[in-house]
Structure formats: structure tokens, C-alpha cells
Amino acid sequence: MATGHKIPSYRVVYETIRKHIQDEVYKQGTLLPSEHDLCVLYHVTRPTVRKALDALVNEGYIKKHQGKGSIVMGIPKGIGILSITGTTSAIGQDFLKTKIIVKPEIRTWKNAFIFKLTEREKELGCIYMERLRYVNSNPVFYDITMIPNLNLPRFTSRSFENKSLFDILRKHYQIEIKGGAQQILARGADKTLQKYFGVKKGHPVLQLNRRIETNRIDFYLYSQVFCNTDEYVLYGRF
């Protein structure tokens, strides 16, 4: 199934350099090739290279110093749930296992939800699912995902074990994640969290309420993520 989408060249440059940092072709602490050299390498002009580097700076892969060059910082450490790509890519799929608690099913919206829903979203109802995610066999994330029930054929019958929700949305429905907003708070564990995380009542748990924006206008995903940060803390750049 070819997408037919042409990949912009700044994206190619970004992805390649990112991969090279990941694979330690460009090693931590060293200087990246100069912008001019990258231009020659990728047959693009400086603004294009700079757009790619800007993204890498934002995500913490590199750091720039005027007059000196771009220093490779390496892969952002920790669990980068605050980044756009979601949990899976951030800590490496190898160490993340997913267990479905509630299979995707059509429901009415939880009215206790934090974000205001549009009338259209309320009408549609939502696809609801719950997942528990393990990092190195420890339950670390418990997440509730709600997606407006808008023209996503066969969605509820798909398998999500060890698959990224975002990947499925992109491949089968051409939905791209573009960013989002989130609330972050600390709370005590309730019965559900006690059960899944194996902690005492009131144990401090991180909660994230997220509204995720997509390439489809007025189409948002909603998720509530609970994290047990006892062993794995969240990490982010700003």
C-alpha cells in the first residue's frame, strides 16, 4: 500500500541525521558536519539543512553554537513520553510490552473528561480502549485512549498488542499526529491503579491528560496516561 506522499527533503535530511546519531555514526560529544558539508552531502541548500537541524535541536539530539558548530548530544535519555512520537519509539520497542485491558469498543464519552468536546464529537461517540504498558516487565504506564468514532472502518477489530496506535492510524487511516496539549499532575493511586501498578492506596502517580492533534482538521485523539515513576521517570526537553 503506497502512500503516494512525497517526503520533503528536509525530512529526509532530518531522519538520516537522526538515525546516524542513534546508530552512533555521529558520536556524542563530536561535531556534526558543518551546514555547508551537509548541503553537499544531501544535495540541498542551507535553509533546507537548517530546517532539519532546527528539529534536531528542538528534540535535543544536537546543540548548536554560533561560530563553532553543531554538537551531537546523543539520544534524549529517559522515557520521552512528553515528545510527539509517544512512548513506543522513545524507549525502544524492545523493552516495551503492551497488554490490552479493554479492547477497542464503541462507547459514549466519559463525561468526567477534562477537555471540552464539540457537539460533533459528542454525537459520534468514541472508540474506547485501555492498555497497560510494561517497561522491562514492570507495569509503568496505564493509559486510556478515546478516539472520536469517525469513519475508521474495522478499527475495533484490529490487534494492538505490541503495536503502536499511531502507526496503525498512519498506515491504515492516513492520520498523522501533529502535536498536542497536555495537563500534568501528581495524584494518589486509586483502586484501579493499585491493582495494575501493584502499589499501595494513595501512592504518588503521575497523570497526563492529553489532547492529541492530527492532520485531519478538528479530529483529535484523547488520552489519559498514568505513570508509576518509582523506577522510570519521565524525561522531556524545553
Added chain:
Amino acid sequence: MATGHKIPSYRVVYETIRKHIQDEVYKQGTLLPSEHDLCVLYHVTRPTVRKALDALVNEGYIKKHQGKGSIVMGIPKGIGILSITGTTSAIGQDFLKTKIIVKPEIRTWKNAFIFKLTEREKELGCIYMERLRYVNSNPVFYDITMIPNLNLPRFTSRSFENKSLFDILRKHYQIEIKGGAQQILARGADKTLQKYFGVKKGHPVLQLNRRIETNRIDFYLYSQVFCNTDEYVLYGRF
């Protein structure tokens, strides 16, 4: 005391539009003037306008749609401690009061700290301070700030009441904040937090460990922020 720094025009465009969104000259839900119109308005070219808009998109002030325009999203709601500018600008200085718990003083580094320090940083020692911050008279943030003791004359004798640390660093020492990395976790309140937040022992509190990068190479600020999220949650974009 004139800084002598020339402000880049993309910055001027960014600041002006940002201000206009804040002052509701550009109202939420409406379309921003087109990039072309902004070019005429500010006497700059499109790449310059786009650079300003990119920053506004990143911070959640606007959202762009190809073929349509840039939609004004309004001021990012909540307490945007995850953003680069710090607490003060995020919730509006009017509602934030600061109380100094420990005045800036020279100390050796807390060795229990999370980030690895360089030898140079260890030698220098650090300027240490503790602050309690109130939002609408409620104690919400308790933060410990550590700054390498590197050529910051008279720093320990300055007043920090209701002043932004970042502003002081910029105005008096020409130190600009460029970004940073942070860990986020949920933890139970200890005796100190109980005292300042007026909560029970073990009450869930958000903790942020931050390393803040500056325009001076190898000069970082370190801070540990504790947040009582019972009434005011943190907010961020990704």
C-alpha cells in the same frame, strides 16, 4: 544600561503577534493575517514571517492549516512550567508571589543531585537558593536553584522578591536561557513539602529536576521544582 544587542526582526514579529494574541487584538478562533499581509505589515519577507510563526506554533499560540491560514488558539492555558520562559511569564506576574526561603548563598554542591557535574562545576561550588511561589495566595511551587559560582559579582546580595531570576541573569550578566532538559516524577511529600504546601505526609507532589542551558557554553543552571498540583496543574505542548 543599554545591552547593545540588536533584536532580530523575526523576534520583533514574533513578540508583536504574541502580544496581540495576549491582548486579544487577534482573537481566539479567528484567522491571523496571511503571511503575505504580515510581510507588508512588518516590512520583512516571508521566510522571516514564517520563522516567527513557527515559534508561535511550537508554543501553541496559533495553529496553521495549509490553504486556509493560521488560526489563533489564544494564550496556552494553565501553568506552563514546561515552557522555556519559566513560571513567571506563563501564568502572569500579577498572580505569582515569591517568598525567599533561603537567600542566595555560596555552598558546595548537593551530592545527591541527579545530573552529573563536570569537574569544573564541582570546583567552583554553587550559589544556592530556595524559593516558595504562590499562585493566588496558594503555595504551589517550591524550588531549589543551584548556579555554578562563576563570575557573578554581587549575585548573592541581590533581591529576588517578585523578580524573575532569568530576568536578573539576562539584564545584569547577559546570560540568556536557551532551553534545557528535565525529569518529571510523582512523589510523596516529605517534611519540608508538608510544611510549605500544608499537606499530609506522602501527599502526591510533582517533582521536576531541571538542567537549564544558557548562551554561555558549559554554563548550566540546575533547579529542582516541587509542585502541588491539587489546584493548579501543569500544562505543556508537545
Added chain:
DNA sequence: TAAAATCACTTGTATATACAAGTTATTATT
């Protein structure tokens, strides 16, 4: 020899231009 000036590099800012591609209103067609 030590300090100052220069040069060659780096990234930062800005312009001018072109075309691709998505959206919306208008116009022409059926």
C-alpha cells in the same frame, strides 16, 4: 616572546524568488 590583527572557518539573519499543494469562492457547464 607576547599581544594584536588577520584570516578561515562556523552558525545566525535576511532577502528575493519560484513553484507545489490545500482551501474556498466564483464562474461555467450540464
Added chain:
DNA sequence: AATAATAACTTGTATATACAAGTGATTTTA
């Protein structure tokens, strides 16, 4: 009147170019 084509907008991508400004090594000067 409903539909299709078009035109006029919008943002997205990309090039080519120029100069400013920070860094570090080299060369010149005192």
C-alpha cells in the same frame, strides 16, 4: 438547480544569495 471547472487565495517546500557575528588558528606587529 446541481455539478464541474476555474481562479484566487492560503500555507508548504526549496533554491540561490548575501552579509553579520562568533570562534579559533595563524600571522603580523610591537
